Amino acid sequence: MNIGLVGYGKMGQAIEQILIERGHQVSKKITIDNLRELNDIKPDNTDVVIEFTSPESAFNNISTCLTNGVPVVSGSTGWLDRFAEVEALVDSKKGGFFYASNYSLGVNIFFKLNEYLAKLMNGRAYDSSMVETHHIQKLDAPSGTAITLAEGMMKQLDGKTAWVNEKTNDASKIGIVSERIENVPGTHDVSYSSEIDTITISHVAHSRKGFALGAVLAAEWLVGKSGVFSMNDLLEL
Incomplete structure (x- = not known):
């Protein structure tokens, strides 16, 4: 072609x-x-x-x-x-x-895993957050992948109505922290934290x-x- x-x-x-x-x-x-x-x-x-x-x-x-x-x-x-x-x-x-916000096969499987975990965590005493890390040449923040992850979480988590590009104590929002570091193709960490423990799922890209x-x-x-x-x-x- x-x-x-x-x-x-x-x-x-x-x-x-x-x-x-x-x-x-x-x-x-x-x-x-x-x-x-x-x-x-x-x-x-x-x-x-x-x-x-x-x-x-x-x-x-x-x-x-x-x-x-x-x-x-x-x-x-x-x-x-x-x-x-x-x-x-x-x-x-x-x-x-x-x-697609991300064309990686692994990331698209991660999207589905993320939604499934959010469904399991709905109504439990955990708050959700996210950190996305990319190379310093990436101009937009948060990443499109992070936004897709947040949208998937909002479908499953009652009371989560929006995301913000910062840490937040607002129970209605998902906080996304964006970090820019040299030579990082893309890392996304989704966490659920309570007073007792934290559950985190991650996708780490090794190359483009x-x-x-x-x-x-x-x-x-x-x-x-x-x-x-x-x-x-x-x-x-």
């Missing part, structure tokens, strides 16, 4: 390596330096785009590609306040859009390869489909 890369940072480079290993062609590499060439990505030269950019540019990148008739796999975070607009665009263009492979698998899967999809669809979770 011919696959376009929109965003060519560390993640984009890791994705390119896997694309080549799997026999695909990189049709176009879009960075901040050649952003005007985004409009050159069309169905006659690109089967699907993989987009990993910044919160500020993600929506424009996604909507441009969809408007041009090219399906998009996106892993950008921090722009989801405009997700409904993308859904409407996909519907009007009969396009294909795949979004798992995220990159998941994005490539999503791109391979998306071609020929219309609608909005997630890792639950790809992995049948």
Whole structure:
């Protein structure tokens, strides 16, 4: 397949390596330096785009590609306040859009484990919290993965109605502490604490390869489909 890369940072480079290993062609590499060439990505030269950019540019990148008739796999975070607009665009263009806050198979299993633990802890004398740690180049906080974890917890925990990006004593909120440390691909710790003990589940990424492979698998899967999809669809979770 011919696959376009929109965003060519560390993640984009890791994705390119896997694309080549799997026999695909990189049709176009879009960075901040050649952003005007985004409009050159069309169905006659690109089967699907993989987009990993910044919160500020993600929506424009996604909507441009969809408007041009090219399906998009996106892993950008921090722009989801405009997700409904993308859904409407996909519907009007009969396009294909795949979004995940995290493309790692292990993380998506962790999402399910997190929801199950929250269900078990509901109504018990434990308070929940989270710490997410990433490399210093990550611009948004909390991470999209942390937000997805918090949303999964809120589905199961009565009285938890929101998350905040700090420690909190508010029983209605889940506190997420964000730490930025050099050369950390991504770590998420979810804890339940009482006066007696603490239960913690963790996911620790050792490299970006798992995220990159998941994005490539999503791109391979998306071609020929219309609608909005997630890792639950790809992995049948």
